[in-house]
Amino acid sequence: MSASPILITGGAQRLGRHCAERLVDDGHQVIISYRHEREALDDMRKRGIVTLQADFSSEAGILDFIARLKAQTSSLRAIVHNASDWAPDSRGEDAGATFERLFRVHMQAPYLINLHARELLDACAEPQRDIIHMTDYVVQKGSRKHAAYAATKAGLDNLTLSFAALYAPAIQVNAIAPALIMLNPGDDEEYAAKARSKSAMQMVPGPGVIYQSLRYLLDNRYVTGTTLAVDGGRHLQ
Known part of the structure; x- marks a missing residue:
């Protein structure tokens, strides 16, 4: 495995945590960013995952994170932009x-990290270096209640194309666009059934499918500028 770590932003919970821990199981070094301290971080640190607090809600916070990232490591094998905020629209x-x-x-955080952390990717001795953006199924259809979320995720999807062209052939840049992958602890069976009915596959698959998609991109030397849909065939419904 690469001696250079993989960075996952927003890696303290749900999909980010699952992927971070699976990468460690596969022998990779991992750095995650997190916004708030939480109990799960202690377990992740015990497994050797490096944790860096970050507040991406301001440009100053983003640049501060980049500076501390560079102080932590001299190279990166990959950057996975997983940090996200599922905030509903406000009319106030x-x-x-x-x-x-x-x-x-x-x-802005992925844009600035991609620009300022390129030197860390260039310093990796491996033949393949990756940037992977986690976007969303709603990019293709919009959202009545989360228009700002959908629009900014669509912007991230477009950044995939721009950085793929800019950084080829040295660095591959791709995206993963999931639909509903896992339920929250408080979701009842009625909600689960409704969620399953939205996809052709009629299932809530769990985070393993995202790790499989991530590994596909990390292991394939001939894919760039692509958005990998992981939505159970929702476009078929």
Whole structure:
């Protein structure tokens, strides 16, 4: 395995945590960013995962994270942009602030990290270096209640194309666009049944399918500028 670590932003819970821990199981070094301290981080640290606190809601916070990342490691094998904020739209005075926060988390943070951390990817001795953006199924259809979320995730999807062209052939840049992958602890069976009915595959698959998709991109030397849909065939419904 590569001596250079893989960075996963927003890696302290759900899909990010699952992928971080699976990568460690496969022998990779992993660095994650997290916004809030939580109990799960202690277990991750015991497994050797490096944890860096980050606040991507401001440009200053993003640049501070990049500086501390460079102090932590001299190279990276890959960057996985998983940090996300599933905030609903607001019709009040804070609507603009909500949109700005989502823009910074979903677009500005990946944009600046991709630019400023390229030197870390270039320093990796491996023949393959990757940037992977976690977007969303809603990019293709929009959202009545999460328009700002959908729009900023669509912006991240477009950044995939731009950085793929800019960084080829040295660095591959791709995206993964999941639909509903896992339930929350409080979701009841009625909600679960409704969620399953939305996809042609009639299932809530769990985070393993995202790790399989991540490994496909990390292991394939001939894919760039691609968005990998992991949505159970929702477009067929």
